[in-house]
Amino acid sequence: MGFYDLTVEQTNGEQLSMADFKGKVVMVVNTATGCGFTPHYKDIEEIYEKYHAQGFEVVDVPCNQFAGQTPGTDDEIHEFCQLHYNTQFPQMKKADVNGETAIELFKYLKSQKGFEGFGKGPAALAMSAMLKKIDKDYKNNPEIKWNFTKFIIDREGNVVARFEPTANMKKVSECVASLM
Template identity: 60%
Template structure:
């Protein structure tokens, strides 16, 4: 299967074919509104403003699997993002990214790019936090935390996975290369 074979649900519950994004560069992110990484919404919006007209789409999938940091329903999450971070990219329906209820799109994404390792100042902290939850976390492809980002090229290839410790601005140059 290819990324364009999957369907997802928008925040109102309508099916959206990933094929609708053919020819676009995608940044697919599992997000949360009450997380230490939530301020990354600002950086995501900056990338969206800078590159949307050139073909970038940001697909925002709220996820409550990590510390229950995405409370509220889909509309409340959307309103929070618009009010607090002035996001103009749309939020999709809240999902699960790991386990028996994970959406097939995330099963596919993880099969294409495994865990990339935590980096930066917050990397050591995340290694400790996630290591307590899953001692074998470095050896499996599961999503470790909120704001894991998958970069997909215009042909639908998953080219890179960025863990939650990677700020959106650090992805800018890679997005520009793909556009």
């Protein structure tokens, strides 16, 4: 099974096939509307606007598994993102990314790119300290650690990068640019 064999549920209940993205660069990201990283929507939208015409797509999967930071309905989430960040990329149905109820898309992504750390800096230290309280073994498993974990898929369907929410968005943009 590969990336193009997977689907994700859209807010209208229909399945979106990742095969629709063959030949494109894709960012898959789990998002939240009430998170300290929510301003990443602005950066993601800027990357989307800059590279969409060249074949860049975003698959936004809202998730409420991290401190209940996405409590709204799919419609409320969409309205929030449009109002605050003028997002133009589609949002999928809210879904789980970890545990038994995780959607297949995220199970696959995690199997391809595991957790490699939060990097350096105050946000990285804060995330590490918080996660030690939640999961003492967090460094040794591929689970999604928090909202706004981003996976980058190249034009051939290979998962080439995983960026934790603490990653500098400039590095995310540079990764996307390198694949265009």
